[in-house]
Amino acid sequence: MLEVKNISAFYGDAQALEDVSLGLTAHGVTALLGPNAAGKSTTLRVISGTVEARSGTVTFEGHDITTMHPADRVHEGIVHVPEGRRLFNSMTVEDNLILGGYSKRKDRKNSQKLNDVYDLFPRLAERRQQEAGLMSGGEQQMCAVGRGLMADPKVLMIDEMSLGLAPVIVSQMFGIVRDIADTGMTVLLVEQHVKNALDVADFATIIDGGRTRISGTAEEMRNSDIVRESYFGS
Numbered sequence: 001m002l003e004v005k006n007i008s009a010f011y012g013d014a015q016a017l018e019d020v021s022l023g024l025t026a027h028g029v030t031a032l033l034g035p036n037a038a039g040k041s042t043t044l045r046v047i048s049g050t051v052e053a054r055s056g057t058v059t060f061e062g063h064d065i066t067t068m069h070p071a072d073r074v075h076e077g078i079v080h081v082p083e084g085r086r087l088f089n090s091m092t093v094e095d096n097l098i099l100g101g102y103s104k105r106k107d108r109k110n111s112q113k114l115n116d117v118y119d120l121f122p123r124l125a126e127r128r129q130q131e132a133g134l135m136s137g138g139e140q141q142m143c144a145v146g147r148g149l150m151a152d153p154k155v156l157m158i159d160e161m162s163l164g165l166a167p168v169i170v171s172q173m174f175g176i177v178r179d180i181a182d183t184g185m186t187v188l189l190v191e192q193h194v195k196n197a198l199d200v201a202d203f204a205t206i207i208d209g210g211r212t213r214i215s216g217t218a219e220e221m222r223n224s225d226i227v228r229e230s231y232f233g234s
């Protein structure tokens with residue numbers, strides 16, 4: 001349903017992506033994996049439109065969106081939860097969530113969407129009037145994902161969801177990602193926790209040095225020699 005083909009991208013003169021291709025299957029979880037500086041975050045930025053593709057194409061539901069304005073992509077249902085959460089720290093959890101709720105696709109009211117997010121993250125419901133900046137790292141990450149969900153995405157892209165979180169919270173978050181996909185959403189997950197990511201994902205793509213190295217089902221990736229040697233040390 002979303003297809004990235006042979007993308008290259010630059011920051012100034014520095015090339016970040018050389019040849020990245022990646023396809024998302026509707027209602028599935030795809031993990032985008034690779035070492036530091038591989039180009040994972042840049043790939044998400046090309047999909048959300050905040051970094052321009054110098055060459056290659058991005059198509060969504062059969063339409064070429066390679067040059068579409070970032071805000072229009074959000075309206076089409078492509079939502080990016082960036083690295084580092086970027087919450088408004090002095091605002092409450094609920095106000096942070098409501099800010100995410102602007103969408104041209106007014107299929108559902110904000111109040112309904114808030115309830116859905118609180119159902120998914122009961123912890124956020126308990127802390128709805130808490131200043132976001134005073135919450136734990138895990139709670140802040142829940143708030144960032146919840147804010148993304150408020151935009152009613154078809155595709156939810158989450159960058160380094162588990163960074164800096166305790167293992168028990170990481171497992172909880174991965175479980176919630178599975179629940180999100182099971183509601184019919186398509187999820188693209190950038191992760192350093194390769195094992196957890198492959199456990200929750202249906203598909204995975206590995207990039208390195210700005211190039212796609214290998215793609216397949218999560219099962220194929222778990223059994224791939226390249227992945228085992230690079231990521232599991234065996």
Ligand SMILES: Nc1ncnc2c1ncn2[C@@H]1O[C@H](COP(=O)(O)OP(=O)(O)OP(=O)(O)O)[C@@H](O)[C@H]1O
Nearest residue numbers: 011014015016034035036037038039040041042043
């Ligand atoms: N805002 C930026 N300005 C200039 N160069 C950047 C910027 N963001 C990333 N880069 C460069 O682009 C390349 C790809 O970076 P990117 O952030 O996409 O990698 P990543 O796979 O997300 O890495 P990490 O796992 O460390 O988050 C790197 O060489 C990086 O230094």
Ligand SMILES: [Mg+2]
Nearest residue numbers: 040041042083
């Ligand atoms: Mg990154």
